[in-house]
Amino acid sequence: MDALAPLARGHADLVELLDRRAALDAALGLLVVDGDVAWMAEPASDGGYLVLRRVRGDRTGLLRGLRVPRGLGLTGKVHGSGGPAWVDDYFRSTDITHTFDGHIEAEAVRRLLAVPVRRHGRPLGVLAVGARTDGAFGDRAVARAGAVADHAALAVAVAERARLAREVAVHEERSRIAAELHDSVGALLFAIGSGVAGLAETADGDPELTDRLERLRRQADEASTALRDSLRTLRASPAALALSVALRADCTAFADRTGVPAELVVLDDVPPDLPRSRHEVLVAAVREALLNVEKHAAASAVVVTAGRRPRGGVVVAVTDDGVGLPPDHVPGLGLTSTADAVGRLGGTVRVVSDPDGGTTWRIDLPC
Structure with missing residues (x-):
């Protein structure tokens, strides 16, 4: 039985990592080592403010569900700046707004530390820990909070992928x-x-x-x-999965028609989400690219990749290992129409062919 203990612990850790709620609760449990109350503030659906969805060690319940606009209070300040911050005397601090003094006073919090939770540059929220005793947050507490935030970011990413x-x-x-x-x-x-x-x-x-x-x-x-x-x-596809579901279906249809394997790779933790009009133009562009691969490439494999643009939107590439394009290639009606449709939305379509074989169709579409 002792030999199975490490396996059981590993399984428990994996289950916790796949469960977003359990993972965040565990992160808050680690955080309260340096204080008395801790919370995870996550972006609301419209992104305009944070919501304290997970709270541990509170006394009044006032913090649960609290909405924090960007820049207000210490939590909102960290959300806006993207860097850690702390105050060792909350009520005398001049570095923060005092929008939530009533909540903090009701919880008898004297000092507060907050750190951003980010994954590959994408903000996922803010972790904060408050202490009800006088003192100061040292380098060790700040480092611990940062490490817990990294753990929470990984847990959120893994949980999102599992979902x-x-x-x-x-x-x-x-x-x-x-x-x-x-x-x-x-x-x-x-x-x-x-x-x-x-x-x-x-x-x-x-x-x-x-x-x-x-x-x-x-x-x-x-x-x-x-x-x-x-x-x-x-x-019908769930709205949040519309793009990945549609692209996967097109890859499957291509493989069924041609016998050539086609794989979809989504590069981010969650697939990009687009308005319906842009989604339809993007999917049509990918279908046109796959149709051209089918007609002209003589490929043995195709990979479709989808990822977020740094400033919003999506980039999709259709890459094959076929014969490539001839030097005198002239875009046909299908590619021209596709490029025009994407261009009307502020995007671009580029086709790059390797002299040694293989072609990549790159569709770049902003939000």
Whole structure:
């Protein structure tokens, strides 16, 4: 049994890392070593302020769910500056706004330390720890808080990837069920409708039978319509996964048509999220690139990569290992139309061919 203990601990650590809530609770538990109360403030959906979603060691409950605009209080200051900050005498400090003095006083907090939580430059929130005793936060406390913030950032990233994988799996299972229903129930309803129509042709001399067969035909049509609506719902992509789901589906369709493997690689913790109009233009551009690979590249493998632009938006590249483009290549109607559509949204389409073979289509689309 002792030999299994390290494995059990490793499994517990992995489960904790995959569970966003458990991981953040563990981070706050580490943080309160240097204080009495700690919280994780995370960006709200519109990004205009932070919300204290996870709090540990509080007495009043006033901090839970508190909204903190950028720049206000120590937490908002750290969110705005992107660097750690602390005050050893909260109420006498002139370095922060005192917007939340009532909350801090109710919690009897005397000094406060806050650090940003970031992953690959992307802000994920702010961790803060408050102490109810006089004193000063030294270098060790600041270093510990920074290390805890790094742990929390990794946990959030891993949890987001796990959530994404689960949602993609759910979507793929729903699509599989939709396909099975289409092939089985849909085919059966079509056969019933056709059979009823055939019987109706032989029942001209029996008005009652004709009427009953007509009702059956209408019911079969209504069932087919209801089935199509259900299949459309099953196949619908979750909004947050629309881009990755669509690109993965296009890669799968390409591979099914050509026999050439096509892989999607999402470079960030979460796939880029675009307005519907831009999403449609981007997906159409990728489809056009894959179509050109299919027609001209003679490739043995294709990779589609999607990632965020540093200033917002998305970059998608379609890369193949085929024969490349000839020196006198002239863009066709498809590429020209695609470039025009992307250009109207402020984006660009570039096609770069390696002299030794292989071509990359790069679609750069801002928000």
